[in-house]
Amino acid sequence: MIEFADVRVRLGERDVLRGVTASLGERRIGVVGANGSGKSTLARLINGLALPTSGTVTVLGLDTRRQAAKIRREVGFLFTDPDAQIVMPTVAEDVAFSLRRHRLPREEADRRVAEVLGRYGLAGHADHPAHHLSGGQKQLLALCSVMVLEPRVIVMDEPTTLLDLRHSRQVAELLRELPQQVVVVTHDLPLLAGFDRVLVLDEGRVVADGVPEEAIGHYRKLMA
């Protein structure tokens, strides 16, 4: 469960979020809104990458302000640009890097890395330089690096923005199969098909909140 209680975020002179209150318990949650509406900030609040100026955000009962380190073990975050989140030079090393602080025995870490690379079709690229992968493969690698930690919640900030149609579809299919609770911030409306709930943000406020058809309909009117 993710709880926002009267969350306000002010960056410099700008109110990015203006009193967001919501309880997110559904398995698939989408967040849409115009550029600058505060949706990426909302996503970043969930694992403590951003902190509220006032109000509280709790994830799985943990306060992001005081327990960010614990929350990050439970909440995986996928950024728009996979290049910015790939840390190690080769594919397998980057996935293994996520496990470093867990001090797993080498065999166990290797097993988990091989398993997750196999699951997302990157087993054949294990020793390849990460920068040689295509954009879609890099996003899959970023997902592998998140999934190897077996998080309970996954937050994705515009995961398909830099991908072509084929890779966008691939990410959409993978997203449907993920067993975790997933919060996706996106402009890619077809990605939200089959979601349980969609929030529409406008100028830092939630202006619509419901099933995808209704919320996206509201968003289309807002953008008209």
Next chain:
Amino acid sequence: MNGRTGAYVPGASPLHRLPAGAKLAGLAVVCTALVLLRSPFALGGAAVVTAGLYALSRVGVAAAWAQVRPVRWFAVALFALQWVFVGVEGAAVTTLRVVVAVALAGLVTITTRTSEMMAVLERLMAPARLVGLDPFRLSLLLSLTIRTVPVLADLAGRVRDAQRARGVERSLRAFAVPLVVGALRHADALGEALSARGLDD
């Protein structure tokens, strides 16, 4: 398959299987020996042995050349200057010493995974804890440096394309400003990604 300086080339050769610590220690010993060698024939022998080691590693000619390519003009200039000041024999000794050392260092990096190198460096830098430094963070600097090379190369390529598109390819400022801004943005994003992956715990 890989022609980039310092990039790991996957393989199963004896050199790939050798522990990273042994390779780094061997490199230190051999580089010291290179400094002590005075004969061009001995250094020529060292160059032949180095070429043999590359063959043993089976990394391919492109990857081998990529390791010494960055110093090719430096080597030519060094040889020419040394020839003028100390003669042809001295020039051959100095130049071979530099090129062989660079080639051997390159051989270690392309046959060793960065993570293995990081593990060795972490062990070596363990005493840094006494002065409050985290060896993991220090070794992470190494891997981020290696990882950032192709990212910055891509960024520089994009900036050059944008310059050409706008007809300002001769302007140093038009190249440097977006490159620095892009690099800083990347650093910001990378820092945030490291936080998201729990690296600031």
